[in-house]
Amino acid sequence: MKPANPxxxxxxxxxxxxxxxxxxxxxxxxxxxxxxVPKVLGKFTDQLQQGSLTHDSVISYSLLLLAIGxxxxxxxxxxxxxxxxxxxxFEYHLRQRLFSHFTQMSERFYSNNGVGRLLSYFMNDVxxxxxxxxxxxxxxxxxxxxxxxxxxxxxxxxxxxxxxxxSVFPLLLIPFIxxxxxxxxxxxxxxxxESLGRMTxxxxxxxxxxxVTKKFAAEDIMERRxxxxxxxxxxxxxxxxxxxxxxxxxxxxxGTIALITALAFGGYxxxxxxxTLGNFVALTLYVRMLMNPLQQIGNVINSIQRSRASLERxxxxxxxxxxxxxxxxxxxxxxxxxxxxxxxxxxxxNPGSQPVLQHIRLTLKPGQTLGIVGRTGSGKTTxxxxxLRMYDPPAGCIKFGNTDIRDLTLESLRSQIAYVPQxxxxxxTTIRENIAFHNREAKLCKVKTAxxxxxxxxxxxxxxxxxxxxxxxxxxxxxGGQRQRTSLARGLxxxxxxxxxxDSVSAVDTVTEKEIIASIRRERADKTTIIIAHRxxxxxxxxxxxxxxxxxxxxxxxHEQLLREPGLYAELYxxxxxxxxxxxxxxxx
Numbered sequence: 001m002k003p004a005n006p007x008x009x010x011x012x013x014x015x016x017x018x019x020x021x022x023x024x025x026x027x028x029x030x031x032x033x034x035x036x037v038p039k040v041l042g043k044f045t046d047q048l049q050q051g052s053l054t055h056d057s058v059i060s061y062s063l064l065l066l067a068i069g070x071x072x073x074x075x076x077x078x079x080x081x082x083x084x085x086x087x088x089x090f091e092y093h094l095r096q097r098l099f100s101h102f103t104q105m106s107e108r109f110y111s112n113n114g115v116g117r118l119l120s121y122f123m124n125d126v127x128x129x130x131x132x133x134x135x136x137x138x139x140x141x142x143x144x145x146x147x148x149x150x151x152x153x154x155x156x157x158x159x160x161x162x163x164x165x166x167s168v169f170p171l172l173l174i175p176f177i178x179x180x181x182x183x184x185x186x187x188x189x190x191x192x193x194e195s196l197g198r199m200t201x202x203x204x205x206x207x208x209x210x211x212v213t214k215k216f217a218a219e220d221i222m223e224r225r226x227x228x229x230x231x232x233x234x235x236x237x238x239x240x241x242x243x244x245x246x247x248x249x250x251x252x253x254x255g256t257i258a259l260i261t262a263l264a265f266g267g268y269x270x271x272x273x274x275x276t277l278g279n280f281v282a283l284t285l286y287v288r289m290l291m292n293p294l295q296q297i298g299n300v301i302n303s304i305q306r307s308r309a310s311l312e313r314x315x316x317x318x319x320x321x322x323x324x325x326x327x328x329x330x331x332x333x334x335x336x337x338x339x340x341x342x343x344x345x346x347x348x349x350n351p352g353s354q355p356v357l358q359h360i361r362l363t364l365k366p367g368q369t370l371g372i373v374g375r376t377g378s379g380k381t382t383x384x385x386x387x388l389r390m391y392d393p394p395a396g397c398i399k400f401g402n403t404d405i406r407d408l409t410l411e412s413l414r415s416q417i418a419y420v421p422q423x424x425x426x427x428x429t430t431i432r433e434n435i436a437f438h439n440r441e442a443k444l445c446k447v448k449t450a451x452x453x454x455x456x457x458x459x460x461x462x463x464x465x466x467x468x469x470x471x472x473x474x475x476x477x478x479x480g481g482q483r484q485r486t487s488l489a490r491g492l493x494x495x496x497x498x499x500x501x502x503d504s505v506s507a508v509d510t511v512t513e514k515e516i517i518a519s520i521r522r523e524r525a526d527k528t529t530i531i532i533a534h535r536x537x538x539x540x541x542x543x544x545x546x547x548x549x550x551x552x553x554x555x556x557x558x559h560e561q562l563l564r565e566p567g568l569y570a571e572l573y574x575x576x577x578x579x580x581x582x583x584x585x586x587x588x589x
Contacts, residue, residue, distance in 0.1 A: 009133065009311070012090055019086050024141055026079035031145040033071040035153045038289065040064055042157065042282030049277050080138055087134020094126050097318070106324045107390040108349075116201025121317055124196050125310035132307030139300045143293030150286045159279050163269060167262040167287050170254045174297070181247045182301065188240040190309035195236050199229040251297060255290060262287040324389060324410070331403055332412035336497035336527070338401035340364040340387075345397040347386060356382045358552045364544070366497075369521075369529045371539030373572065374548035380532045383548075384500050387530075389413060418496035420504040424487030426478070431460055432467040434486060438494045450493035453519045455512050456485035481507040488516070492523070499529045505538055513538055536573050545569070 013020065044061050047053040098121060154164050202225065262283050270280045345360040357379045364370050372380050386393045389405055398405040405413065418438075426434050435450055436442040447467060451457040459482050463469040471478065478486065484507040491499060499520075505513045517538055520529065531539045539545060540559040547555035547562065547569045555567045562569040 009129075012093075012133070016086050016089070019082055020137070023079045023082040023086075023138070024145075026075045026082070027138075027141045027145045030072050030075035030079060031142065031149045033068055033075065034146065035149040035286075035289070036068055037065065038282040038285035039153055039157055040068070041285060042278035044278075045281045046276055046278035076142070079141070083138045083141075084134050087130045087137075090133055091126055091130040094129070094314075095122060098122060098126070098314075101318055104322050105320070106322045107385065108323060109320065114201035116199075116203060117197040120193070120197035120200045121314065123200075124193060125313050128193075128307045128310035129314065132304050132311075136300045136303050136307070140297070143297050143300070146293045147290060150289050154283065154286050157279065157282050159283050160269070160274060163262075163265060163275070163283065166265050167258050167283065170257040170261065171290070173254055174251060177247065177250055181243060184243050185240065185247065186308050188236065188243060190312065192233065192236045192240055193309055193313060195229070195233045199226075199233055202226060202229050247301070258290065259284070259287050324392060326409055327407055329407075330409040330412075331407055333400050333403050333408055334497070335366075335400055335413075335416040337366055338403075339366065340498075340528070341399045343397055343399075345383075345386070345393060347382065347391070347393055349391070356551050357386075358550075360553060362544075362546065362553075364528060364530075366528055367526050368543040369531065369541065371542030371545040372530065372532045372548060373534070373536060373539060373545065373569065375568075376534075378548040379551040380548055381502055384419065384502055384530070384532065387500070388417060388419060416496050417498045417500060418491040418494040419500045420488050420491035420502060422484070422503040422506055424480075424484040424504070424507075426471055426483055426486060428471060430465075430468050430470050431463075431486060434471065435467075435489045435493055437490050442493060446493060447489075450489040451486075453492050453516075453523060454485045454489035455508070455516050455519070456482060456489055459485075481509075481512075484508065485512075485516075492520070495527075497527055499524060499527065501529070501531045501533075503532050503534060506534065510535075510537060517541070536569070536576055 040061060044053070047057060102118065151164070151168065155161065266275065266280050266283050269275045270277065275283075340363070342360050342362040345357055346355050347357045348355045360383065362370075372383070374380055382391075385391055386398060387405075389408075389410065392406060395406055396404055400408065400413075427437070432444065432447050433440060435447045444467065448457060451460055451467075459478075460467055460469070484504060488501070488504050491501070491504075501520075505516055508516070513535070514537070517531075521541060531542060533539050536559075543558070545555075545557060545559060545562060546553050547567065549568055555562055555565070555569050557565075563573060
């Protein structure tokens with residue numbers, strides 16, 4: 001996978017600069033049209049004072065002002081549309097890029113980042129940056145053009161330069177305010193975005209676990225936890241509001257000082273004769289015209305500082321690389337004909353931590369069935385994650401044929417493995433689309449066959465929409481056992497060379513489990529299968545059974561061999577058989 005380029009804004013501008021240039025041109029024309037209003041009104045005032053104003057002149061001035069208004073609206077509207085359009089395109093492409101980046105990240109990334117936090121990137125941060133490069137650009141361009149045009153028109157209108165300088169001087173303090181308050185706003189905005197991410201993460205967790213909350217009557221506890229996160233957001237937002245409000249108030253205040261200077265100094269010069277009444281009216285209108293762009297600049301700078309915090313978060317996210325990286329010369333392999341070999345595999349999730357797997361050695365020939373049993377936390381699922389390369393094993397420890405798993409393309413590896421986890425996650429779509437997840441074009445007859453193999457067909461057929469029944473979020477329309485069997489059908493329809501069942505029948509009764517295992521043995525007689533289970537009845541038919549304890553293989557053999565030797569396997573079997581006999585009302589001897 002190629003590393004993400006963190007220069008989001010730069011790369012986007014390089015692709016869209018012609019549209020921005022056209023928008024700038026429209027802003028330029030719009031504002032140069034608009035700044036003629038004070039000049040026209042100044043001439044109108046001078047003619048009125050001199051008594052030379054006629055009926056035809058009034059009509060001419062009125063039509064001229066109407067033409068100025070229409071031209072300003074058309075060009076300003078066009079400029080605004082273009083920049084808003086490009087902002088939405090940025091939002092669209094950035095969210096696509098984020099999702100693509102997420103799909104390439106490793107499982108460790110998702111272990112360190114909750115769903116709510118990732119959603120916060122999608123919603124809050126992307127929107128903040130989009131508003132900055134669309135509305136922010138629009139307001140900045142408009143304000144800059146208007147300021148430039150207004151000052152230029154003041155100079156060419158015969159207004160004394162010293163009067164213009166005195167009127168504009170208060171505006172020169174704006175850059176100093178920006179330099180002082182800008183970083184403060186950015187830091188506080190970053191704190192707000194981080195707290196919003198934590199709140200979204202907590203909300204997603206609370207909504208997902210609301211059934212558990214109600215069953216334990218723990219609503220008060222959950223409410224206090226959520227309120228604490230909301231309080232944190234409120235504190236951070238108030239700290240931001242205090243400084244941003246001061247910033248936005250100071251900018252217009254300087255504009256007001258400029259207007260007062262123009263009125264006082266300009267009025268004095270008018271009384272003593274250096275300027276005409278038309279000059280005075282034009283000056284005050286020009287200075288008044290500067291008030292709106294100054295307000296816009298204040299808002300824009302405030303928005304830009306906040307969006308910079310979001311941009312830093314997005315750049316940091318896209319700058320992260322997956323630890324699972326394909327080699328440049330990665331190969332493909334046919335797992336149906338490749339022997340699985342594991343040699344002295346020792347693995348820990350973090351450097352320096354306790355190994356989860358220790359000195360694992362295994363050879364599994366094509367077509368064989370491997371059973372793995374062990375206590376909870378003995379490393380069974382971790383071993384399967386390494387076979388799928390969700391985490392990187394040490395080099396040379398896992399091979400398919402003669403090829404190191406780290407030298408295989410991820411597509412070649414994972415497309416030939418069907419993995420069925422214990423939790424049986426289902427998507428909020430139809431049952432048919434869930435089962436045919438690997439190939440959405442699979443015919444209904446194949447979907448039904450997989451459902452029958454997983455012993456879920458009859459349950460689906462009884463639903464109002466049968467295979468077209470839409471499931472609720474996470475498949476909660478179905479019971480736990482039904483979700484697990486639907487997930488199993490999704491793995492079986494793939495008909496992959498290697499099938500991994502990670503405690504995938506734990507939520508079904510023993511009779512259904514027996515039927516499922518018999519179906520799998522029948523349909524996958526010539527394919528490799530790995531079965532992880534706590535119930536020995538699900539894997540006793542396996543060609544080889546591994547018994548894991550504290551990350552190490554403590555026993556290995558067939559079911560009959562392991563029963564003849566003392567150890568964990570025989571103990572688990574005796575406990576389960578005793579429980580089964582008690583459940584059926586028979587004595588155990």
